[in-house]
Amino acid sequence: MNESDTVDRQETAVTSDAIESPLLEVDGLRKEFGGVVAVDGATFSVAEGSLTGLIGPNGAGKSTTFNCITGIHEPTGGQVTFDGQDITGLAPYTLANRGLVRTFQIARELSDMTVLENVMLAPGGQVGESVVRSVTPGLRGDVIKDEEGVRDRAWETLEFFEIDHLAHENAGNLSGGQRKLLEMARVLMTDPEMILLDEPLAGVNPTLEEKLLERIHELRREQGLTFLLVEHDMDVIMNNCEHIIVMHQGGVLAEGDAETIKSDERVLEAYLGGDV
């Protein structure tokens, strides 16, 4: 039942499947906005290399949980552990550099920059991010060499998501679905270990949805990436995620595989409007 490591996990009321090697652990996470408690003691883990789904009715605290994990909000209480290290309240850029990145619910492309620029921005620790190196004549050679590598990787990534024909287009001119692909391409360029996807399939047509899911599975298989997916589409979650976390009123209501969740009375009640 319990993991082998010694992390002191608060026992929750839910029956939790054993998670062999958790990459991300959230323990008693709490976030208050003024008098509103958006997240109230959420506790769950995400196994390394898994595709975990996070669902829950509107206002369950999914997005706030995401924002607390990724450093957009500072949690009021609780602990977040990533790869064995306490990351609670760290800034987004620190997390990204450690391999934990996210996409946004509404695709946030950098609209006045080209698709290629968007993607080339992402890799961390680029030599040319230093002013001195970019300006000084003798040192700019390194910048150029480094950037050629970034550019080639960027093209490969765009090809992977089949948006390379849009490379020189301003990102603002892309369609909704293409923006979602661009977001995925961009976070992938940071060379992450784990990607948090906030409703990546919202407003995406079925063909594109399939394409996106295909890519996610391929990245898991071939690069061992871990995904945590927030999604409203139940079918998508049930058919793709081997582990599902259900949130309700700021806490974790149920956890387990698709069958467990489907047969859980409390989940049905929460979704069909029991005590809200």
Place this chain on the structure above:
Amino acid sequence: MSAVDSVRDRLDALPDVGLVVGFIAGIWTIMLLLAIAVGGAEWTNLAVGFIGSVTVLMGGYAILALALNLQWGYTGLFNIGIAGFMAVGAYTTAILTAPTDPAAGAVPGLGLPLWVGLIGGMVMAAIIGGLAALPALRLKADYLAIVTVAFSEIIRLVVNWDGLAEFSLFGLPVGTGGATGISFKSANEVASGFINGIGQPLVTAAESVGVSGPNLANLTYGLMLLGVMGASYWVLARITNSPFGRVLKAIREDETVTQSLGKDTRLFKIKTFMIGCALMGLAGVLFRGQAGYVSPQQFRPTITFYVFAALILGGSGSNTGSILGAATFSGLLFYLPARLGENISFGGTRAPGNIVDAVAGLASLDPLPLLAYTVGNVSTLRFVLIGVVLIYIIQNQPDGLLGHRNEPATSVSLDRSQAGPGGETDE
């Protein structure tokens, strides 16, 4: 296609250097034609005078617009305290280089060489810029604007304050001179020293065709400023066409996303703000302190808005656009109307004393009084013109002359590498 679009298409076809040279040459030609038209026998001297003055203006505004473009155009840092950072640079240089034994009544300085003063001015402007940015960077973008405008007024009031007019720094007497200002050896004196020394044959030749020495020195100084502008452009182009510049653009577009992609945006913003302020400080001394004298009146907030006007005209986000905007603003909107007003007369019609009398002429279908009045007061009315042009640009061409261009922030060609994945060759 509107007239502006066709102008744009023609601009797009030119390489950037050609564009800038063409623009400046065009404005010089206008000045030359004006001098020929109104100068009579002295047209050569008048032409050199006009061209010299307009070149100084263009150079000064171009450096300022480039600096603002880095801060606002690229990074979205809304700095409306330009005048203040110019004052910091100009005053620091003045205090460092003013003679230790000044003329009676003037404020002494440290008597250091000019190049030390210029570097000191830039460094100090960068430091003050960094200080101004520090508290504001924790807040939303709009607060930076409020902080900078407050800073700039505080700086102007501090240098105006007679409490600092003359004081002792480590036993050396220095000061700001308070409201009376401070005199120092300016870069302009270096330019006229140069032209009157090595350039003596040139001066003699110029004088033989009626061009006065001071006018020639002024033109030389203007060309020097264009040189500084070129150097600034070179540095800024390298800063912006790099991964660093890419992060700046990303901050302007969406700071949260940029942070989520692993960039510590605060560091990027502070560095950018300091570089921009250093350049503003340099412009402060080279442009406003041209005559070897600075006083608080030269650093009123209006200059900040002129620089914004120049940048909006040229297209924020484009370095080349910044220069074109500065040239258009200072040459065509600021300088030319004033010279036209001085030199155009309407035969026997004298300008009426006020606008009511001027309009009254229209009742008898005589437009001359109104025309004469308009031309006579063009120095004031050109500000109305600047306003009208700005409103037109913002409504109809918000990208200015070149802001619509796609200038990717990178040091390499972005075309797909032919060598395939992992290939090393470009093209």
